[in-house]
Amino acid sequence: MASATVENYVKQILLLREASEAGTVAGKPSPVPLGKLSVRMNVSPGTVTTMAKNMARDGLLHYRTRAGVVLTPKGERLALQVLRKHRLVEMFLVSTLQFDMSEVHAEAELLEHAISEKLLARIDDFLGRPQFDPHGDAIPGADGKMPHRKLCLLSECAAGDRIRISRIQQQDDAFLRYVLDAGLMPGVALTIESADLPADAFSVVFDDGRRLTLGGKAASGIQTTAEVSRKNVEKPAPASAKPSPDKNLSGSILLNMNEIKLY
Amino acid sequence: MASATVENYVKQILLLREASEAGTVAGKPSPVPLGKLSVRMNVSPGTVTTMAKNMARDGLLHYRTRAGVVLTPKGERLALQVLRKHRLVEMFLVSTLQFDMSEVHAEAELLEHAISEKLLARIDDFLGRPQFDPHGDAIPGADGKMPHRKLCLLSECAAGDRIRISRIQQQDDAFLRYVLDAGLMPGVALTIESADLPADAFSVVFDDGRRLTLGGKAASGIQTTAEVSRKNVEKPAPASAKPSPDKNLSGSILLNMNEIKLY
DNA sequence: ATGTCAACTTTGATTCGTCAAAATTTAATT
DNA sequence: AATTAAATTTTGACGAATCAAAGTTGACAT
Numbered sequence: 001m002a003s004a005t006v007e008n009y010v011k012q013i014l015l016l017r018e019a020s021e022a023g024t025v026a027g028k029p030s031p032v033p034l035g036k037l038s039v040r041m042n043v044s045p046g047t048v049t050t051m052a053k054n055m056a057r058d059g060l061l062h063y064r065t066r067a068g069v070v071l072t073p074k075g076e077r078l079a080l081q082v083l084r085k086h087r088l089v090e091m092f093l094v095s096t097l098q099f100d101m102s103e104v105h106a107e108a109e110l111l112e113h114a115i116s117e118k119l120l121a122r123i124d125d126f127l128g129r130p131q132f133d134p135h136g137d138a139i140p141g142a143d144g145k146m147p148h149r150k151l152c153l154l155s156e157c158a159a160g161d162r163i164r165i166s167r168i169q170q171q172d173d174a175f176l177r178y179v180l181d182a183g184l185m186p187g188v189a190l191t192i193e194s195a196d197l198p199a200d201a202f203s204v205v206f207d208d209g210r211r212l213t214l215g216g217k218a219a220s221g222i223q224t225t226a227e228v229s230r231k232n233v234e235k236p237a238p239a240s241a242k243p244s245p246d247k248n249l250s251g252s253i254l255l256n257m258n259e260i261k262l263y
Numbered sequence: 264m265a266s267a268t269v270e271n272y273v274k275q276i277l278l279l280r281e282a283s284e285a286g287t288v289a290g291k292p293s294p295v296p297l298g299k300l301s302v303r304m305n306v307s308p309g310t311v312t313t314m315a316k317n318m319a320r321d322g323l324l325h326y327r328t329r330a331g332v333v334l335t336p337k338g339e340r341l342a343l344q345v346l347r348k349h350r351l352v353e354m355f356l357v358s359t360l361q362f363d364m365s366e367v368h369a370e371a372e373l374l375e376h377a378i379s380e381k382l383l384a385r386i387d388d389f390l391g392r393p394q395f396d397p398h399g400d401a402i403p404g405a406d407g408k409m410p411h412r413k414l415c416l417l418s419e420c421a422a423g424d425r426i427r428i429s430r431i432q433q434q435d436d437a438f439l440r441y442v443l444d445a446g447l448m449p450g451v452a453l454t455i456e457s458a459d460l461p462a463d464a465f466s467v468v469f470d471d472g473r474r475l476t477l478g479g480k481a482a483s484g485i486q487t488t489a490e491v492s493r494k495n496v497e498k499p500a501p502a503s504a505k506p507s508p509d510k511n512l513s514g515s516i517l518l519n520m521n522e523i524k525l526y
Numbered sequence: 527a528t529g530t531c532a533a534c535t536t537t538g539a540t541t542c543g544t545c546a547a548a549a550t551t552t553a554a555t556t
Numbered sequence: 557a558a559t560t561a562a563a564t565t566t567t568g569a570c571g572a573a574t575c576a577a578a579g580t581t582g583a584c585a586t
Contacts, residue, residue: 043543044545046544049565114376115373266572307574314573328535536580552561555558
């Protein structure tokens with residue numbers, strides 16, 4: 001039906017709208033300007049105009065000239081499906097094939113267009129229906145619903161807070177590799193030792209005692225969830241509490257986002 | 264580099280040449296006629312002519328007008344790589360994601376163009392470097408070499424022969440589904456009870472005592488390897504003898520072609 | 527040797543996704 | 557209001573892959 005190109009357009013429109021809505025009160029969807037889209041898609045502005053017209057003709061979006069595009073329900077459904085494939089594939093590559101967070105994006109970018117509904121369902125089952133991908137991004141459900149958590153920037157935490165890394169927001173290669181090296185992957189629990197705003201410095205302590213200080217830029221690239229304060233959490237992961245991973249062959253339990261929502 | 268379309272052309276050329284060489288003494292490669300190719304590719308004859316010229320221009324094949332095409336080493340390398348991806352993906356789908364032999368072809372047809380070298384290597388490792396896919400077709404090695412076995416049509420076996428199903432040659436959906444229902448998947452060992460040529464009927468006995476009679480057409484759609492005669496083989500599979508599947512999570516041992524070459 | 531026919535090639539056209547460069551519109555500034 | 561700058565659209569073109577239909581060729585059968 002839809003070409004890989006069209007799938008990428010709707011996906012990118014969805015992501016841009018989400019980004020522009022971040023922190024906004026839910027309301028009428030403001031159109032995504034074509035300039036933004038042309039940058040994201042790495043194509044010239046004229047190309048996007050042409051595509052917008054074609055996709056409007058195909059009922060995937062509404063195009064108001066010089067204002068931008070808004071996905072129709074049909075377009076949104078397609079976009080969510082593509083995003084679901086992308087993120088489930090990322091999860092699969094990390095938990096089953098030993099990839100790490102920083103390597104999976106490019107692979108998933110290709111695979112997301114080559115996965116049938118049937119295969120997707122098998123992967124989803126195999127992984128035990130994860131709700132978040134290896135970066136902590138929400139995986140749209142088969143019904144199109146986005147799982148939701150109350151997240152908080154690491155840079156907005158206060159000294160003494162007990163938190164869990166839940167999402168790496170800043171997803172450029174360099175930062176992802178830093179996060180991996182530093183052990184700040186989603187799923188990791190830690191305590192905020194100090195949050196020195198004037199100094200723009202945030203110190204955290206891992207459960208194994210390791211300490212680390214981040215600047216404000218890095219700290220705002222990482223999102224966290226509040227952890228129920230619970231002293232001396234020694235057992236690394238309550239394996240018995242898993243939802244239903246009939247066959248969870250995940251290499252690292254920390255990278256399975258299923259774990260996160262259990263706390 | 265090469266488009267999915269071009270990958271499909273070289274793959275199909277390789278398969279057609281292999282098919283036409285079946286049973287022939289290895290010699291100078293005779294060109295694949297474009298008519299055959301146009302049928303395989305499901306495109307009009309003119310399209311194939313155009314593509315042949317372009318691919319010749321790109322050094323993937325030699326095109327002699329009105330004679331046909333022969334892959335260059337470069338084209339052959341590409342074709343083998345695509346075939347390797349296709350067959351490893353099929354193996355993966357069957358042994359890890361619970362697909363069966365009859366479902367994987369279409370999936371692999373898409374995925375083979377969306378798999379990076381790195382991902383391919385991970386899949387190969389994950390599966391323990393299988394040499395044959397779920398239908399028993401040889402998986403080209405990373406070095407481009409084809410694993411080889413001495414196969415024999417089930418229809419050419421004699422009464423009393425102890426054999427193992429090794430390849431399903433006839434791969435249309437209906438036959439594959441029959442083979443699955445009948446339990447004639449590659450990896451299964453059996454004994455030829457009778458081979459009645461005038462009656463065109465072949466009876467086989469499974470180790471569990473089940474009996475089955477096949478007509479000649481079906482019996483020639485199935486290839487076998489001679490089994491070292493060894494009475495009362497009760498232990499289903501000597502798990503310890505596996506080559507090096509660091510992580511062989513295969514659902515069904517019978518479907519992992521690694522097993523076959525061990526006997 | 528010649529005519530026939532199947533196989534192949536050519537031709538002209540189409541669709542998709544893209545570009546560069548010129549034209550237009552809108553919004554902001556003066 | 558007039559000017560300017562930024563964003564967007566239009567235009568004309570192109571490469572890849574395809575088709576249908578018309579034209580060509582060559583091998584075989586007479």
